[in-house]
Every structure is written in structure tokens, then in C-alpha cells.
Amino acid sequence: MSSATVLHITSKDNPVLQRLRKLSQDGGAYRKLGSVWLEGDHLVRACLQRGHAVTQAVLTEAAAADPALRALAEAAPRMLVVPLALFKTISGLESPAQIGFEVPHAAGQALTPGLDSVVLDRLQDAGNVGTILRSAAAFGFRQVLALKGTAALWSPKVLRAGMGAHFGLRLIEGLAPADLDALAAPLIATSSHAEKQLHQIVLPQPCAWVMGHEGQGVQAELMARCALTVGIPQPGGEESLNVGSAAAICLYESARQRL
Template sequence: MKLDHVTSRDNPALVRLRKLVAEPGGYRKTGSVWIEGDHLLRAALQRGWRPGLVVLTEAAMQDATLAALAESAPRALVVPAALFKGLSSLESPAQIGAELALPPAPAIDPQAASLVLDRLQDAGNVGAILRSAAAFGVRQVLALKGTAALWSPKVVRAGQGAHFGLRLAEGLAVDDLAALAVPLVATSSHTDRRIHQLTLPSPCAWVMGHEGQGVSPALMARCTLTVGIPQPGGEESLNVAAAAAICLYESHRQRG
């Protein structure tokens, strides 16, 4: 590992990383993503990812556990806390972060249990849904154009490491979903078919729609089945991340 002590904010690597952090979709230009905190770095390492660069504070370098994490990269920068804060989007910055090269976008696996995101806007919702997908064994996530950037800092934080175990494809059009050989299933408040009363297709692709507009008509027309989630409390609808967790759990439960 090459270890450099950096005190200038004009260091080229720090300048590049600040630009990457500032733009939610910046990873699309650089082909790399910035992750912050030891939890995310450990999650990446556990899934076989290796950072190209680690940045840690001077205080973190004195912590044997964090210093050992820095050795996972071929290069590490040790910086004052004030410089690290410039790379952080957190109110309380972490002490360590890493830059990871992103793999090429995967081709759609026609037979895989999948999750389709239709123009979801909220980064927290998207990250929480990815976390549920990973938890319930759905490894393919297909995001249509208009969905929040999957590798943006906010989505990555909300995903809590789920990204590193998923096949993620984004920027897709509705017609791209023709590559799926599994049935598409959506939730709807306009059906009497309740999710827990049906035998769900397995595998399938669950479709989660825009927070305000729901699933687009063009995508709904491709769905083989629509199901409802009971809401005895009388609410009009569930948060999309909560709905996704329920649907993915029920699919998992029925698979046994």
C-alpha cells in the first residue's frame, strides 16, 4: 500500500472526489463511487469488492481497526479532519471512506427474481428498497429512467451495503423489460386480490412505482398480476419502501 499524508485541499485526488460527492450522478462520468464509513467499506470487502483508494483522517490512522481497513487499497491518503469533512455529505462525518470502481452494467437476467423501480424519486426510499431486496434474496434490480441515481451517496447510505450484493441496471426504458421471462407483478389499490390470499408467481418481478403517480400506464399494461396490500387502519396508501418490503417478504415466505 502506498500511503500519502495530504494537507492541501488542492490535492488532485481530493479535488476529484469532492466533485464526485457533489453530483448525485457523478459516478456515471467517472465510473467510480465514493463510499463513506467503515460499515460500507466492510460490506464491500465482504462481497469481494476492493477499493482503489482509501481516505482516512489522521485520528483514524491511529485506530488499528480502521488502519487495517485502509490496507485493503493499493493507495491511501491520510488527511486532517477538516479536509475529510469536505468529502462528506454527513452532518457528523465518518473517519474513513473509499473510492470503488464500478463494474459494467449487467445484462438483464431473464429468469431472475427481480425488482423494477419506475421513476422513484426519493433517495431514501430507493436505498431502503435495495436493502429489502438484498435481505429477501432478490438479486436483480432494474431502474427505469427517472429513478433516483442508484449509486448516489444518499442511496448508497440508505442501502447500508446492499448494493454490493445486487445486480443493478439503471436508465432503462419500459420496452427493455421485454427481456424478462418472469411475470411482472404490481400493487394496486383498485383490486380485491389480496397479496396474502394469492399464490404468487415464483420467480417474478415486483414493480414499484413513482411515489405520487404510481406505476405508469405503459408499465402497468405489461403486468401479469396486480395485488392489494390490506390496510385496515384506513390509510390511502403505503410508503413505497414499506410496500416493497411487504411484497418481497411475501414472495420469500411463499417460496418457503
């Protein structure tokens, strides 16, 4: 028997729904409000599987009548049941997923030295950021360090692109290049001018792969801190790779050598 408190809400002016709208519509609102909005059963399941704390569940009346979705919602200490029309006002999707969680967000974590990491240098595209988080989690990189100017890691768009990877990673934002000195692991960047190609080098373990801005690449101050630069073979002759694709290749090679 669930011990969750169940509340039925029918007013669009309810203060909880007003807060959730801000979290859904403003990618950086979680930094001010201290909460994150997760929409959809996939993100909700990923959150629960990793044992992440949950503040409350929000679900439509139809979802509350669905045994599987209601069971997910009952993992939260409080359930808010709303009409579909109200759920649509807090949804960031064209087709609302009908269930979501509000979860607490803890800011201000310190980076962990000596941990395999990925550094994001002012990446702007939420899809790229989420893709890199998925690759990091898949290939055993447990820490992602975002420099100032990078897309908000816990924004709804990055969360959707990450597909649950957030809950298996240490995510630290708002860093400056000098903060990475505390990492105590060599930084590696890719470069089309590098003398050695990725497959020709024994990669350091642990290490931190640096992924730069989509248009400008890695900033000079950060590149100067890199102990190693490598090239990615591109026999097809393309000038460069999408940063998400480049990250997946580099992280895979590190994981391959580690194993």
C-alpha cells in the same frame, strides 16, 4: 504486513480530493467519473465482505492511528491520509466518518433473465430507493432494475440508505419499460383496485415486483406489461402505503412463499 502505498495529502487542491468532492456532492457524478465514493466504516466493511474491488482508501490522521480503521484501509492498494479539515471537504455527513473508499463503478450491465427482481419506476426519494434495496437483499431478490427517471442508485444518499445492500445486488439503471421484456419473468404491481389481496394469491416464482413513483404510481406503459396486480390489506383505512413499506411487504410475502 500491508502492501498498500501510503500517501499523506495536505492540499485541498489535490486532484484526487477534487474528484472525490464531485462524487460526494453530485449524486450522478459516478456515471461520468466511473467511481463511487463510500463513506463510513459500515459501507467500507460491506464492500470488503462482498469482495468488491477497491481503488483507494481515504482516512483522517486520527483514523490512521486507530488499529481497526487502519486495518480496513490496508485492504485497499493505496491509502490517502488527510487532516480532518480536508476530509470534511469531501464528506457528505454532518459528522464525518473519518474513513472512505473510492471503488470502481461498472456501467452498462445487461439484466439477467429469470432472476427474482425489483423494478423501480421513476422513484425520486433516495431514502425510499435505499430502503427498497435493503429489502431486496434481505428477502433474496438479487436484481434491481431502475427505469429512467429513478434516483441514481449509487448516489451517496442512496448508498447510505442502502446500508451495504448494494454489494449483494445486480443493479441496472436507465431502462425503458420495453427493456423488461427480456426479463422472462412475470411483472407484478400493487393496486388498490385489484380483485385479490396479496395473501390470497400463489405468487409466481421467479417474479419481478414493480414499485412506482411516489406520487404518480406505476406508469401506464409499464402497468400494461404486468401479468398480475394485487392489493395490500390495509384494515386501518389508510389510502396508501409508503412505497418502501409496500415493497418490504410484497418482497417478504414472495420470500415466505418461496421458502
